[in-house]
Amino acid sequence: DQQVKQNSPSLSVQEGRISILNCDYTNSMFDYFLWYKKYPAEGPTFLISISSIKDKNEDGRFTVFLNKSAKHLSLHIVPSQPGDSAVYFCAAGGVSSGSARQLTFGSGTQLTVLP
Amino acid sequence: NAGVTQTPKFQVLKTGQSMTLQCAQDMNHNSMYWYRQDPGMGLRLIYYSASEGTTDKGEVPNGYNVSRLNKREFSLRLESAAPSQTSVYFCASKVAGSPYEQYFGPGTRLTVT
Numbered sequence: 179d180q181q182v183k184q185n186s187p188s189l190s191v192q193e194g195r196i197s198i199l200n201c202d203y204t205n206s207m208f209d210y211f212l213w214y215k216k217y218p219a220e221g222p223t224f225l226i227s228i229s230s231i232k233d234k235n236e237d238g239r240f241t242v243f244l245n246k247s248a249k250h251l252s253l254h255i256v257p258s259q260p261g262d263s264a265v266y267f268c269a270a271g272g273v274s275s276g277s278a279r280q281l282t283f284g285s286g287t288q289l290t291v292l293p
Numbered sequence: 294n295a296g297v298t299q300t301p302k303f304q305v306l307k308t309g310q311s312m313t314l315q316c317a318q319d320m321n322h323n324s325m326y327w328y329r330q331d332p333g334m335g336l337r338l339i340y341y342s343a344s345e346g347t348t349d350k351g352e353v354p355n356g357y358n359v360s361r362l363n364k365r366e367f368s369l370r371l372e373s374a375a376p377s378q379t380s381v382y383f384c385a386s387k388v389a390g391s392p393y394e395q396y397f398g399p400g401t402r403l404t405v406t
Contacts, residue, residue, distance in 0.1 A: 221397030
């Protein structure tokens with residue numbers, strides 16, 4: 179049973195337009211959400227995060243929105259650039275106790291930004 | 294500052310062979326993690342270590358063992374490799390001062406024939 183779901187395996191957008199990547203979760207205990215970006219043959223790199231006490235967090239071209247009632251978050255990239263082409267993973271934390279702070283990842287969305 | 298390093302980068306094993314994947318971090322992080330990435334499955338947690346001397350099972354621990362040798366190093370062992378363990382393996386450590394952010398290594402691509 180996937181607790182974090184990214185239902186779109188792929189997304190293509192034109193350079194300069196907005197990219198919107200979506201993520202849904204089922205466990206209401208999750209209280210922290212992160213987005214990671216992954217290029218081929220590299221490890222995932224942290225992009226942006228949001229705590230459940232907020233509904234929006236912005237960092238440059240990247241904004242994450244959280245809708246707790248819908249158990250949904252989205253990542254907006256404006257404007258999209260060809261270098262943004264990568265796999266984007268949504269991750270959630272908050273259900274584990276202790277200091278290890280485990281994350282649960284979605285299956286990823288391949289974003290392609292067309293020049 | 295190398296961050297998180299993993300060796301080897303690539304490995305091909307025959308069914309039944311054993312091997313150890315090495316991971317080291319130089320950021321003085323307490324918690325470390327091993328994940329596997331399979332197509333359409335995202336990253337799944339195999340084992341984790343909250344601190345030196347402790348290890349715990351994640352979502353998919355069967356067929357694997359781990360050792361937290363010291364604060365820097367966290368190794369993953371496959372005692373008898375199976376084709377189902379063909380995957381890309383990532384090691385990560387938790388960033389100090391952040392509630393959940395993890396820093397990932399470059400990965401090991403393992404093929405079991």
